[in-house]
Amino acid sequence: MLAAAAMSLHPDSPLDGLAIGEQPEPAPLDGWVTVTVRAASLNHHDLFSLRGVGLPADRLPMILGCDAAGVTPDGQEVIVHSVIGDPAAGGGDETLDPKRTLLSELYPGTLAERVAVPRRNLIPKPAGLSWEEAACLPTAWLTAYRMVVSRAGLPAGGGGTVLIQGAGGGVATAALLIAKAAGHTVFVTSRDETKRKRAAALGADEVLEPGARLPRRVDAVIETVGAATWGHSVKAVRPGGRIVVSGATSGPNPPADLTRIFFLQLSVIGSTMGSRDELVDLVAFVERTGVRPLIHEVRPLADARAAFEQLLGGEFFGKLILRPPA
Numbered sequence: 001m002l003a004a005a006a007m008s009l010h011p012d013s014p015l016d017g018l019a020i021g022e023q024p025e026p027a028p029l030d031g032w033v034t035v036t037v038r039a040a041s042l043n044h045h046d047l048f049s050l051r052g053v054g055l056p057a058d059r060l061p062m063i064l065g066c067d068a069a070g071v072t073p074d075g076q077e078v079i080v081h082s083v084i085g086d087p088a089a090g091g092g093d094e095t096l097d098p099k100r101t102l103l104s105e106l107y108p109g110t111l112a113e114r115v116a117v118p119r120r121n122l123i124p125k126p127a128g129l130s131w132e133e134a135a136c137l138p139t140a141w142l143t144a145y146r147m148v149v150s151r152a153g154l155p156a157g158g159g160g161t162v163l164i165q166g167a168g169g170g171v172a173t174a175a176l177l178i179a180k181a182a183g184h185t186v187f188v189t190s191r192d193e194t195k196r197k198r199a200a201a202l203g204a205d206e207v208l209e210p211g212a213r214l215p216r217r218v219d220a221v222i223e224t225v226g227a228a229t230w231g232h233s234v235k236a237v238r239p240g241g242r243i244v245v246s247g248a249t250s251g252p253n254p255p256a257d258l259t260r261i262f263f264l265q266l267s268v269i270g271s272t273m274g275s276r277d278e279l280v281d282l283v284a285f286v287e288r289t290g291v292r293p294l295i296h297e298v299r300p301l302a303d304a305r306a307a308f309e310q311l312l313g314g315e316f317f318g319k320l321i322l323r324p325p326a
């Protein structure tokens with residue numbers, strides 16, 4: 001079958017190890033189901049895998065991709081939850097299972113015509129969501145949903161204030177749309193003026209250059225950029241507020257700014273993906289509010305290299321989608 005796979009690992013030139021071509025059919029384990037993929041989306045995770053972050057060389061070749069929506073052998077339309085883990089081992093939350101893994105880390109991923117997953121990882125796709133929209137939900141949107149709704153401590157009925165760093169990314173655009181749909185005031189930063197304008201058009205209340213002074217301190221920061229924005233994030237939070245962090249695209253080891261963290265009694269909260277239950281809640285949220293994932297571009301799977309080049313160059317706003325041949 002056609003797939004996009006990591007064949008070798010290159011920390012500084014990740015696309016050197018990317019191959020678009022024939023890969024073996026998935027081999028479902030006991031209790032697993034093979035899903036025919038109708039749409040899959042790219043994530044920064046796919047670039048990190050090609051750099052060798054979280055993907056050791058002895059697992060190659062590895063089909064990339066964490067996100068998919070597709071059809072089961074008995075015709076059900078499904079969204080695939082990417083976290084493979086045992087909820088019981090994580091105190092009821094599979095993301096806390098010490099052995100949890102994402103598709104494309106240990107088992108072949110979703111950038112393929114077919115993908116095998118545990119049956120419990122399948123969630124019904126609502127008819128009102130397109131294949132492309134549904135394929136955005138399991139990673140970027142689920143991560144943003146957990147950060148904004150479950151982890152940021154914002155009031156459930158709306159009325160909080162939140163700063164989102166790096167407006168153009170998959171998680172960041174999801175966080176903006178989710179936070180606005182939940183009734184919060186949203187400030188965003190981006191390096192790029194066009195992206196700042198697009199964030200304003202999507203409903204951001206203030207759009208700023210990275211590091212710029214905010215109209216006021218916020219209740220929570222949604223941080224995925226890391227070293228480049230961390231200092232600004234720490235300065236942006238009100239006393240007692242939270243910084244929720246799920247990524248470090250620009251580098252993982254920012255100065256901690258410990259003085260401000262203890263003096264203002266800030267909370268720094270890690271967040272990773274989301275549970276199956278949260279994905280079910282997210283699907284209900286998008287149905288209830290009418291909010292929809294922002295899609296930058298849809299391409300055939302055969303053109304995956306061009307989509308990866310866009311991801312690497314940051315030349316997009318929202319999600320990049322691949323569609324396998326029908």
Ligand SMILES: NC(=O)c1ccc[n+]([C@@H]2O[C@H](COP(=O)([O-])OP(=O)(O)OC[C@H]3O[C@@H](n4cnc5c(N)ncnc54)[C@H](OP(=O)(O)O)[C@@H]3O)[C@@H](O)[C@H]2O)c1
Pocket residue numbers: 042043044045048139140143165166167168169170171172189190191192195210224225228229246247248249250271272273311314
């Ligand atoms: N823990 C988890 O479960 C989880 C899940 C999903 C994602 N993540 C992580 O979250 C991060 C974002 O993922 P994604 O898929 O949304 O990535 P993406 O779509 O590629 O977006 C990259 C983002 O990084 C910003 N950025 C990159 N380099 C920057 C720099 N030097 N200075 C300022 N901003 C910079 C961009 O903002 P502008 O271009 O607008 O400035 C953009 O928002 C990645 O590190 C990813 O691994 C973690």
